[in-house]
Amino acid sequence: xxxxxxxxxxxxxxxxxxxxxxxxxxxxxxxxxxxxxxxxxxxxxxxxxxxxxxxxxxxxxxxxxxxxxxxxxxxxxxxxxxxxxxxxxxxxxxxxxxxxxxxxxxxxxxxxxxxxxxxxxxxxxxxxxxxxxxxxxxxxxxxxxxxxxxxxxxxxxxxxxxxxxxxxxxxxxxxxxxxxxxxxxxxxxxxxxxxxxxxxxxxxxxxxxxxxxxxxxxxxxxxxxxxxxxxxxxxxxxxxxxxxxxx
Numbered sequence: 001x002x003x004x005x006x007x008x009x010x011x012x013x014x015x016x017x018x019x020x021x022x023x024x025x026x027x028x029x030x031x032x033x034x035x036x037x038x039x040x041x042x043x044x045x046x047x048x049x050x051x052x053x054x055x056x057x058x059x060x061x062x063x064x065x066x067x068x069x070x071x072x073x074x075x076x077x078x079x080x081x082x083x084x085x086x087x088x089x090x091x092x093x094x095x096x097x098x099x100x101x102x103x104x105x106x107x108x109x110x111x112x113x114x115x116x117x118x119x120x121x122x123x124x125x126x127x128x129x130x131x132x133x134x135x136x137x138x139x140x141x142x143x144x145x146x147x148x149x150x151x152x153x154x155x156x157x158x159x160x161x162x163x164x165x166x167x168x169x170x171x172x173x174x175x176x177x178x179x180x181x182x183x184x185x186x187x188x189x190x191x192x193x194x195x196x197x198x199x200x201x202x203x204x205x206x207x208x209x210x211x212x213x214x215x216x217x218x219x220x221x222x223x224x225x226x227x228x229x230x231x232x233x234x235x236x237x238x239x240x241x242x243x244x245x246x247x
Contacts, residue, residue, distance in 0.1 A: 031074065032090050044076075045071070046071060047085055053099070054087075058097050064079050065077045065080070193246070198243055203239060204234070204238055204239060221233075230245070
């Protein structure tokens with residue numbers, strides 16, 4: 001009996017050893033390859049921050065990547081070997097992941113993190129700007145973390161306890177050039193008739209030309225001794241341009 005008790009006490013006092021087995025992360029089943037927000041390269045919202053598509057796609061690595069959340073039903077993954085909340089990975093099919101990177105603003109302004117950032121680093125002043133989260137392609141941007149409703153008639157965005165006015169841009173109207181109604185080129189109306197350009201300008205001579213009228217404050221000349229339906233208007237000092245009567 002005494003030997004049995006000693007054996008039980010020795011067994012209870014013996015140290016216990018446990019073996020920890022690390023299991024790789026299962027590969028993602030759902031991907032964003034057919035989602036419009038991914039195809040349009042819109043930013044995604046995660047942990048209260050905006051993440052933008054950046055860099056080349058990489059293959060899924062179950063030994064370093066862990067699931068950290070989801071966006072619109074698509075699982076998001078993080079790399080445990082880099083700074084947390086700096087980059088998330090979105091599965092896009094066939095075992096390929098698209099990195100989405102957070103812009104280093106706010107408390108991270110001026111820092112680089114585990115890797116060189118894909119976007120220019122913000123200054124402290126730039127980081128004070130309110131970022132907006134992209135929603136549906138046809139919907140207006142919304143402030144991060146706000147539940148909002150957009151009213152097209154008023155242009156107001158109502159958030160949780162805050163109403164913000166959204167400036168709307170008036171529509172721009174484009175008008176094409178009118179189709180030309182004739183090929184007369186440069187022409188003018190004089191004495192109730194239409195006169196069109198008749199060639200290059202010629203020197204004005206007091207002996208060869210006589211004044212026959214006035215057009216818009218400019219003298220109108222005709223050649224002396226010639227019975228032709230051509231008038232001349234000053235083009236520049238000492239030179240007049242011919243205009244012939246349009247039939």
